[in-house]
Amino acid sequence: MHPLLSLCVFWLLPVALTLEEDSPLDCRPRRSVPYHRDNALLFREDGVFNYSTMLLREDLDLLVLGAREAVFALDLKDISKKHASVKWEVTEEQEEECKNKGKDAETDCKNYIRILHKTEDDRMYVCGTNAFDPECDYMSYADGKLTLEKKGEDGKGKCPFDPFQKYASIMFENDLYSATSMNFLGSEPVLMRSSPVSIRTEFKSSWLNEPNFVSMTQMPESQFSEDGDDDKVYVFFSETAVECDCYNKLVVSRVARVCKGDLGGLRTLQKKWTSFLKARLDCPVLESQLPYIIQDTYRWCDPQQRWKDCVFYAVFTPQSDTSDLSAVCAYSVSDISRVFAEGKFKTPVPVETSFVKWVMYSGDVPFPRPGACIDNAAREEGITRSLDLPDRTLQFIKDKPLMDQAIQPIGAKPLLVRRGATFTSIIVNQVQAADGNKYHVMFVGTEDGTLVKAVNYDEEMFIIEEVQLFETPEPIKILKFSNITGQIYAGSDYGAVQMPLATCGRSSSCMDCVLTRDPYCGWDKVDRKCVFLSNSQRELIQSLKNGDASLCPEADPIKPxxxxxxxxxxxxxxxxxxxxxxxxxxxxxxxxxxxxxxxxxxxxxxxxxxxxxxxxxxxxxxxxxxxxxxxxxxxxxxxxxxxxxxxxxxxTPTFEAQVNGPSVAGLQVVIALLVVALLALFAWNFYKGHIPLPWNCGKKTRQQSQVTSEQGDLYQNAPRPALAEDKPLVVGTDNGRSNNNHAGEAASGAAEENEDPMVNLPTLKYIDDESEI
Missing domain, CATH: 2.60.40.10 (Immunoglobulins)
Structure with missing residues (x-):
């Protein structure tokens, strides 16, 4: 080995060992809960699939659930109870037209409900794919009934054509913001506000390049703003990187932002966003060579804090098959806002080869700053709306919407990295524990239909449990949480389920309860059971950061x-x-x-x-x-x-009782069936003559004594036996090794061919012991 190579190996060995010790890849759930119908309340209807759109109507105590060609109004406290439903099916003409365009009639050419939002007049805005011809309508709930108004608004740009294409939308002050595709082929991606003035993105690869939209949310950044800033709408997505100088396509994760008051430009960027900016999101995962791809986000805000303290939690998965890791990263809204407000831009630079290289822009930035909302500084210059922005600012943002700086997660590393389980969705809930501290509990859905419950204790990620929600592995497509009921709602193709934040009763001892380190649960010394924190007024035993089970009283001895x-x-x-x-x-x-x-x-x-x-x-x-x-x-x-x-x-041995085995009654039924089958088998053999009747045994023995083994070729001349019971079973010359059935068939067949008088047969052996059969 080369001396320099040897030196490198010895120098890197301690580093590798350190990384292995600190590696979060061994993060396993403390408890794995297999599927049981008591894990969650289930709702589904036969023939209806794809329960992937949810709207919490806490004012009506309803969970409005969108599925394929149906919308359901379910009891928010118990979703297994359906209050109302309405069908929204495609017509035969729409289905036929969809089939003629090359789409599958059973999967593509149906109406998948994709958008459900509450309007300010307490109605609901609903959109569906409608056999690759998206359509929107208004829906109301009154007197226990769901009613579609059948206004039939065009859904292009609001709802995806393809039911399996990713999308995002929100309703903000009665304005619908949507991120989807504008055309049938899905080749015109758009981020659009539908009303009051329709504003959208440019159809340029530098704006959106083969994107997969993930989620969208709004931030009230105008509240208590010293600069007179505007509210923002953030959209998270992944796309093919235009800035990548590589031969193969590289997909990266992005966050983009627009201003609520944007009306477009006067000449440049007419009816286009003048505030569209985007930046790369990094989630550095150990051993990853390629960027991880964002799949879902959840915005968490403390109602007692300002918007700058809000946090975006996001789940990421690898873009190659060489890794089976998934991760959760958290991003501060203030960090994202700072990159957009103060960061450098990227600019395309043509080079000698055929491609364009993107580099950091180091020239002068015009005023007002490109992509910024209208603020007090702009108003002082007489610019009170985006229509007043100068063309220099608009042309700059038209050509350079991409920020140079990537947004790093809090702590510069993931909160959770998990091997094997592919993450699909996430929600986060804050809980105040017995020690008075507040903790963020993450609930992460997976491709296998499980819900992973995890907490980060001082940079130590601890997975409390992983619960199987569906009987068959079904990817969890959506997660919602209700503050009123304290329940989690999950949707998949198979159905929708409802489950509590914690099931403390799974811990049967104090030590198990404490070592579970669930901030929702504690051990009640009086009732001697693990209980939900908010359901008890007594002081409970809990040790979240250390798992100190020495706090527990001595357990009762186990009875042998x-x-x-x-x-x-x-x-x-x-x-x-x-x-x-x-x-x-x-x-x-x-x-x-x-x-x-x-x-x-x-x-x-x-x-x-x-x-x-x-x-x-x-x-x-x-x-x-x-x-x-x-x-x-x-x-x-x-x-x-x-x-x-x-x-x-x-x-006499004592056997363990089978907990999940067959019952005694069931065993008796099985034995009875076996006895009946055995009797039937004997009867059939008696009928066929394979087993002799008792009164024929002496007769057969006398016949056997008269035959000789020297007549080996007499089968050809043997007549048909008079009685079936007289059929031979085993030929003596074969020492009992020949097949009984074949021997009988040979004798019978020979008798049919030759009707000569009876001849002597070889010596036969009868089977007297059942074990010889």
Whole structure:
């Protein structure tokens, strides 16, 4: 090895080990909850799919749910209860026209509800793909009924044509802001405000280049603004990077921003955004070579703080198949605003080759600043609206909407990195714990239909649990949270579910409750159970940052379960760790056990093989779990095993009751069916003559004594037997190895061909023992 290469290897080794120790890739959920119907309340209707659009109408105690060709009004407290529904189906003519354009009749040529927003007059604005011809309408809820007004507004630019194309929209002060495609082919992406004056983006690759829109939100930046700033609308998306100097397409994540009061330019950028700016979003994930792609965002704001303290949480996935990591990054709104207000621009520069290179713009920036909203400084210059902006400013933003500086996440690293589970959506809730501190709990949906619940404790990411919401793995497409009910709502193709923020009852002991480190849950010493924090007025035991289970009172001893086994038998003692982060160890009579040929350590228990007298004793299964505070062990199961002598009463083994196995009644039914089947089999064999009747046995024995084994070719001349019961089963010359059925068929077939008198047959052997069959 080259000396310099060796030096590099030894120098990088400690760095690699440090990265491995600090790697967040081993972040596993403490508890994995498999699917159970009690995990969440489910709503679905037969024949209806794609429950992916939700509107919380907390003023009406409703969850309005948009699906394929239907809208449902569900009880907000229990979505399994439907109050009303309305169908919005495509006509036969629309479906036929869609098919003629080359689309699939069963998947594409339906009406997928994609937009649901509340209007200021308490109606709802709803749009659907409508067989690749998007249409919008107004809908009202009154007297327990949903009603479409059937106004039939054009939905182009508001709602996607393709039901599987990503999009984003919000309704802000009765103005619809939408990010989708303007045409059937999806080749004209647009960020548009539909009313009162229609404003949209330019059809230029420097503005939007093959984008996938993710989400949209508004920020009230005019509130308490010292500069007289305007409110903003932010849109998150991914697109092919125009600034990338590379041979292959590179996709990057973006955030763009426009001003609410933008009316477009007077001559340049007429009816186009004069405030459109965009910047790259970075979410640096360990070992990633390519930028990660944004999939969903959630804006969290403290109602007692200003807008600058708001945070955007975003989920990212890799753009190549070489990685199976997903990540969550958080971004400060003030950081994003600062890049747009003070950052440098990128500018295209033609080079000698055929492509255009994007570099940082270092020239003079005109006033008012390109992309800025109308503020007090502009008003002092007589510019009170975007129509008053000079052409120099407008031409600048038309050519250079991209910022040079990328926006980095809070802490310059992800909050959560997870291997294996592909993240799809996210919501965040703030909770005040027993220690008085406030924590942000993240609920992340995955492609497998699970909901990951995680908290960041002083830069330590801790996954509390992962719950399977649907019986079959269904990607979670949307997540919503209601402050009134304190419930989470999730939608997928299969259906919609509702679940609480926490299910504290899953922890049956104080140690388990504390080590779960769930800010919603604490151990009640009086009631001796893990309870929801807001449901108790007493002081609860909770240790979120350290997981200090020493605060718990001493647990009640476990009552041993008696087990008995005979010598040479096998016995399984069940024990399941209460946590994915715990390991189990076994003790016998207070001494630790080690795996051996006759002692097999399984994931769910201990298997004793070929038992002997030395295997008798008291067995104890301990769960050992490490937290930041200490390592804790607790007894999970205890057994008293005795060895009984064969042939004595004590030798009868005691088996474990099957928790999920068949019932006794079910077992009796199975045995009865087997007996009936066996009797039917015997009857059939009697009928076919495969088994002789008792009164023919003596007769057959006398016939057997008269035949000789020397007549090997007599099968050809054998007549048909008079009775079916007289058919031979086994030919003696074959020593019982020939096939019984074939022998009988041969004899019968020969008899049919030759009607000569009866001839002697070879010596036959009958099967007397059933085990020889």
């Amino acid at each position: 379960v008696n087990r008995s086994i005979w010598p040479g038998g096998n016995l399984k003692l069940r024990c399941t760790a209460p946590s994915n982060l715990a390991r189990t160890v076994w003790e016998r009579d207070g001494n630790p056990l080690t795996p051996a040929a006759r002692l097999q350590f399984l994931g769910d228990g201990l298997l004793i093989l070929n038992a002997s007298d030395s295997d008798a004793g008291q067995y104890r299964c301990l769960s050992i779990e490490h937290s930041k505070a200490d390592e804790y062990s607790t007894a999970v199961a205890e057994y008293q095993v005795s060895i009984g002598a064969v042939g004595t009463g004590g030798g």
